[in-house]
Amino acid sequence: MRICLLNPTHTAIGSRIPSDHLPPLGLLAVGGPLLDDGFAVRLVDADRAGLDARQTLVAVLAEPVDVVMMGHSGSSSAHRTVLNLALRLKRLHPRLIIVCGGVHPTYHWQETLAQCKAIDFVVRGEGERTTRDLLRLLDAGADWRQLPGIAWREADGPAASAKATMLECLDDWRVGWELIAHENYSYWGGMRAVVVQFSRGCPYLCSYCGQRGFWTRWRHRDPARFAAELARLHREHGVQLINFADELPTGSRKAWRAFLEALIAQNVPLTLVGSTRAGDIVRDADILHLYKRAGVIRFLLGIESYSQATLAAIRKGATQSEDREAIRLLRQHGILSMASCVVGFDERSDADFLRTLRHLRDYDPDQIQTLYATPHRWTPFYGEVARRRVLEPDTRKWDYKHQVLETPGVPAWRVFAWVKFIEVAVQLRPKALWRTFFNRDPDQAHAMRWYTAIGRKVWFHELAEFLFRRRHFQAPPALEDLAGSSMADEEESMAVGRARGRVVRLVAQR
Ligand code: B12
Ligand code: SF4
DSSP states (O other): OEEEEEEOOOOSHHHHSOSOOOOOHHHHHHHHHHHHTTOEEEEEEHHHHTOOHHHHHHHHHTSOOSEEEEOOSSHHHHHHHHHHHHHHHHHHOTTOEEEEESHHHHHSHHHHHHHOTTOOEEEOSOOHHHHHHHHHHHHHTOOOTTOTTEEEEETTEEEEOOOOBOOSOGGGSOOOGGGSOGGGOEETTTEEEEEEOSEEOOSOOOTTOSSHHHHOSOEEOOHHHHHHHHHHHHHHHOOOEEEEOOSOTTSSHHHHHHHHHHHHHHTOOOEEEEEEOHHHHHHTGGGHHHHHHHTEEEEEEEEEOSOHHHHHHTTOOOOHHHHHHHHHHHHHTTOEEEEEEEESSSOOSHHHHHHHHHHHHHHOOSEEEEEEOOOOTTSHHHHHTTTSBBOOOOGGGOSSSSOOBOBTTBOHHHHHHHHHHHHHHHHTSHHHHHHHHSOSSHHHHHHHHHHHHHHHHHHHHHHHIIIIIOOOOSSOOBHHHHHOSOOGGGOSOSBOOGGGTOOOOOOOBO
16 A cells, blocks of 8 residues: 655744754654555655645555655644645545644544544544554454544544553554654754654643643653664754653653763763753753753753732642742753743733742743644543633634633733744843853853844734734634534543553444
């Protein structure tokens, strides 16, 4: 069977504004096992090339193809684009089998299959094993209905098999790096780059998080083998920058330390960036010099809120003092910190925004990332805000950079004004400017200037969009009336296998 992996063009600023593009790791992870099974696989990365829908169809159909597999890391906001492309592809090539996967379709399999007759299968949860097994069965013309982890359409509507079990050993599954030309992918202002995963999942319980339940349990790769793979990517493909896709790469101090030491021993000049929890940085205060020696240049700290009450309400499991200390420790070790700031959890008045700004200045991160709370249906947060009004009708804009939920007591224009003001007030502080333009460390100077240049474009882009293109609902509906009831009971997308001492009950769901 001839398979085309398709990374659709994302409409979000994260894809459209930077000239750098990262490889689509999810599709490459699915592609590796398919290649090893002898399938003919190619990748069309429409997102990287910025192809419009018509150009994408031409690129996919330029060579003979039996199966198109679509998925996107910016999963929820890419979903409409995926559905649209599937319909157009099927119209041009009715015998094509279209499979989609990723986080959003995993949970929304019923409406995906009901709304889009062009999609034949949804792969639910981790893609590697299920996709390979599905393709084997399709290729052999065998029955696939008993295969765990898939959904499809029967005459009377969408149907799904039991949940697949999580992959127990991540090292058994390889990424299909040969599907890309490494010189096409960069990050951090032109550095040849890849996205990788040392671990999957996260044991914390933040109520708004759309990722932790997808992977079900935290697992990690073998530290030495993983370090060797990164070193090989550098030596054989000239990769310079490693972007960690992990939710929590530092989840085990022992494993993370072993990885850092193994990478230092490989002696490769790699630059590492990723996200983690502030608490892990504080825990690792005595080994942060290893982070630095291994090449870590920046960690995004998922701080999200600067109010202790909000941190408790969203079950962040963090404290203000720990968050502040993590930033201080990173700076002490010559590592940049980026602090996330999520608005829309529970602000009630302008005073709440002002307090966020004061705290942010006091925490003193090198960079900030402001986001809007976005309700994913499979998270507990969704149930908590089910009666809140929705301002944003276009789900392509449910991308964390547009206000989706109304803030009671503060009109949308003022929320927007606060967000833009917070960004300027934090990033234009004399300290931040000094670190950007007079930084004596050339790598940090490059990082700060690159970030400032992108930030400037994004800032003006968002302002123009808000002023001239933004359309909110005239009569905003309540979230659950618009998007359905909570699916938080389904949050863990996979079953835990026998190897962890639990017996899996396979229950077919309809
Ligand atoms: C790297 C990354 C990026 C990179 C994208 C690089 C790239 N080309 O993919 C950059 C920085 C450009 C980026 C931008 C954005 N991102 Co981003 N990003 C991530 C990050 C850190 C890792 C994604 C990843 O590679 N995961 C690892 C892979 C292996 O997992 P996966 O993609 O889910 O794939 C597995 C399965 O889902 C499945 N699968 C996936 N696809 C398919 C397809 C088929 C056919 C099948 C069968 C299976 C399958 O199999 C895979 C292997 O098991 C995640 C956070 C995280 N921890 O995951 C956020 C994340 C994906 N990003 C997010 C968002 C919102 C965005 C933006 C919209 C932000 C913005 N407003 O600009 C944009 C969208 C543009 C884009 N290109 O994605 C959200 C998405 C939330 C959601 N549910 O929709 C996440 C989860 C962050 C978060 N905190 O919640 N992002
Ligand atoms: S720490 Fe991050 S990845 Fe873990 S549950 Fe919270 S938001 Fe999700």
